Amino acid sequence: MSDLAERAAGLLGSTVAETRPFAGGSLSSVEFLRLDDGREMLAKSGPSPRAEARMLQAIRAAGVPAPEVFAADGVVLAIERLPDDGGLSLAWADLGRIVRTLHEKTGEAYGWEDDYAFGKLAITNTFSDDWPRFYAENRLLAAARGTGADVERRVEALCGRLGDLLPRRPRPSLLHGDLWSGNVLASNGRISGLIDPACYYGDGEIDIAMLGLFARPTTAFFDAYGPLSAGHRERAPVYALWPALVHLNLFGAGYRGMVEGYLAEAGF
Incomplete structure (x- = not known):
């Protein structure tokens, strides 16, 4: 036992x-x-x-x-153990509605009451009222550290421009924080639960970008979630870059191509 x-x-x-x-x-x-x-x-x-x-x-x-x-x-x-039949493909619309509900809960600043970690990688959540600065310092730069000089240099260059690429004060939505398809349970065409969170308050677009890392949300998801702000397609690779860096940092060179692809999409 x-x-x-x-x-x-x-x-x-x-x-x-x-x-x-x-x-x-x-x-x-x-x-x-x-x-x-x-x-x-x-x-x-x-x-x-x-x-x-x-x-x-x-x-x-x-x-x-x-x-x-x-x-x-x-x-x-x-x-609690929740039911899961692996049927996310039948539940994208329900997931869109659920993620919208999650993001409608807001905080007063960006961050969270607790720091957290993914394995050896510390996640600092000290509250800030400047979203690009929070995302640069507490997410991108922290995850890039130790991934190699070329990636670190390109991420630093990107972070130097984040004030031009991201909104300074987006709505501080409650985020799941690790919203990839494996952390979404579905049963009988409905979402039974979100698991393994790494919550904080931030721009809701980052959850959506992360969801697209290993899955392809359908039109039904986006219709149920509702309209995204203008420029979301340009911001998507910037937001997907953080979980890609986490994977490179924790699991090695097999994720370098993913990181470099998002950097290239973002213009770096």
């Missing part, structure tokens, strides 16, 4: 009846857990389980489906 399962059960005042590995992300461990009192859930490790719990609760409070949080401490997060 794993320490993760036992710790989750202890937080909930019970003991483990059954546990087994569950498909999770590349940066955390996930286990299915059934307690002696019959409750079932997922037990998940991560960089900051308490911070992730607050993010999931914020998403749910915005009226967006996400797993219920049962317990969290500094080591484990115990959450």
Whole structure:
């Protein structure tokens, strides 16, 4: 029996009846857990389980489906297991509506109450009222560090122009922050939940750009989400660049072509 399962059960005042590995992300461990009192859930490790719990609760409070949080401490997060049949292709319109609902929840500045991390890569969320500066310092430059001199130089050049490329004060929407297709659960043509968030307040276009990294949102998604601001197509590669840099930083040279492609699209 794993320490993760036992710790989750202890937080909930019970003991483990059954546990087994569950498909999770590349940066955390996930286990299915059934307690002696019959409750079932997922037990998940991560960089900051308490911070992730607050993010999931914020998403749910915005009226967006996400797993219920049962317990969290500094080591484990115990959450609801949601249905998932892998049918995102039938649920793009529902996802568009849900992401719009998420983005309608706004903050007063750009950032988040907690810093976070993707594996070894720290994510600083100190609040700012200057979006291009926040995105340059806390996202692009931080993720580019250590990826190689050529990429670092090109990202620095891009960041020197971000004030011309991005709006200074877009609406500070509640963002999922890691919205790729693998973090979207669907069942029977509807979205059952968004998982593995890295929330902060920022320009909603970044969630949409990230969603296009490994999937192709359909016209139904964009129709349901609603109109995007003028110039969104030009901003898309700038916003997709951050998750591409994260992948290059964490997983290596196989993602260099993706990074260089987005830099080229952005004119750098």
